[in-house]
Amino acid sequence: MTDINDYITNDYKAINSQETIAEVQDFFAEVSYSHFSVIDEGIYIGCIAADDIETFDGDKKVSDYKYTLEGFFARKNMIWLDVLEVFAKNHTNVVPVLDDENNYTGYYELEDIVKFFHETPFLKEQGGIIIIEKSILDYSMSQITQIVESNNGKLLGLFVSEANVDKIQITLKIALGGMNEIIQTFRRYNYEIISEHQEDNYLNSLKERSEYLDKYLNM
Numbered sequence: 200m201t202d203i204n205d206y207i208t209n210d211y212k213a214i215n216s217q218e219t220i221a222e223v224q225d226f227f228a229e230v231s232y233s234h235f236s237v238i239d240e241g242i243y244i245g246c247i248a249a250d251d252i253e254t255f256d257g258d259k260k261v262s263d264y265k266y267t268l269e270g271f272f273a274r275k276n277m278i279w280l281d282v283l284e285v286f287a288k289n290h291t292n293v294v295p296v297l298d299d300e301n302n303y304t305g306y307y308e309l310e311d312i313v314k315f316f317h318e319t320p321f322l323k324e325q326g327g328i329i330i331i332e333k334s335i336l337d338y339s340m341s342q343i344t345q346i347v348e349s350n351n352g353k354l355l356g357l358f359v360s361e362a363n364v365d366k367i368q369i370t371l372k373i374a375l376g377g378m379n380e381i382i383q384t385f386r387r388y389n390y391e392i393i394s395e396h397q398e399d400n401y402l403n404s405l406k407e408r409s410e411y412l413d414k415y416l417n418m
Contacts, residue, residue: 203277203278203279203282203312203315204275206307206308206311206312206315207275207296207304207305207306207307208305208306208307208308208311209305209306211226211230211235213235213236213237213238213243213295213303214226214235214236214237214238214247214261215237215238215239215261216237216238216239216244216260216261216262216265217260217261217262218260218261219257219258219259219260219261220252220255220256220257220258220259220260220261220263220264221257221258223235223247223252223261224252224253224255224257227249227252231292232249232292232293233248233249233250233290233291233292233293234246234247234248234249234269234289234291234292234293235247235249235293235306236293236295236303236306237261237268238303239262241303242301242303243272243295243297243301243303244265244268245265245268245269245270246268246269246270246271246291246293246295247261247264247267247268247269248267248269251264251267269289271285271288271289271291271294271295272285272294272295272296272297273285273294273295273296273297273307274296274297274298274299275296275297275298275299275304276299279312279315279316279319280358282294282307282312283312283316286307286309286312291309292308292309292310293306293307293308293309294306294307294309319356320355320356324355324372324374325374326353326355326372326373326374326375327372327373327374327378328370328371328372328373328394329370329371329373329378329381329382329385329392329394330360330368330369330370330371330392330393330394331343331368331369331371331385331390331391331392331393332366332367332368332369332390332391332393333366333367333389333390333391334365334366334367335362335363335364335365335366335367337389338367338369338390340357342388343357343369343371343390346381346384346385346388347371347373347381349384350377350380350381350384351375351377352373352374352375352377352378352381353373353374353375354371354372354373355372355373355374356371356372357369357370357371357372358370368393
């Protein structure tokens with residue numbers, strides 16, 4: 200699988216803090232970025248927002264509006280899920296990337312990170328989705344994995360999709376194995392099944408058709 204660092208790009212150079220606002224306005228008119236990186240003497244100092252730039256005085260420099268810059272960024276060693284979180288929290292389609300010494304190395308584009316996500320086994324591989332829920336004090340990731348694997352299932356991925364002070368919801372993607380056996384085992388361990396797998400729906404559909412046929416034959 201491709202490394203997420205392969206998606207770091209430098210198609211456009213970072214904005215220099217000594218550039219005029221007019222120059223930056225021209226830049227944003229050419230691209231569809233919500234933000235873009237600003238550097239001062241080679242050091243990253245924040246991102247300038249496209250929405251903000253429209254209201255600034257074109258004759259002034261970017262440095263005159265330093266107080267408006269947003270300081271979000273990703274590290275080169277961040278996993279893709281954390282990078283995606285930076286995008287989401289800052290409502291941006293561009294995230295600057297810094298190395299461990301805080302050197303600016305380029306930026307990620309949201310479209311590329313979503314593409315990377317689509318290439319992960321969690322989305323790419325065929326399998327079934329189960330959402331389970333349990334008391335936040337009682338659940339165990341090792342137990343969840345054991346339940347799947349003890350029923351000959353292959354866990355493609357899982358993540359906490361919702362949580363509060365009382366309960367936690369976990370989304371799992373599973374390949375192989377008997378899905379209904381896995382579901383029944385989760386129920387035996389007091390996990391609530393929030394979503395039913397397609398096989399459960401298929402069995403329900405067969406049951407409904409069987410009941411309809413019985414009624415038809417008894418008319």
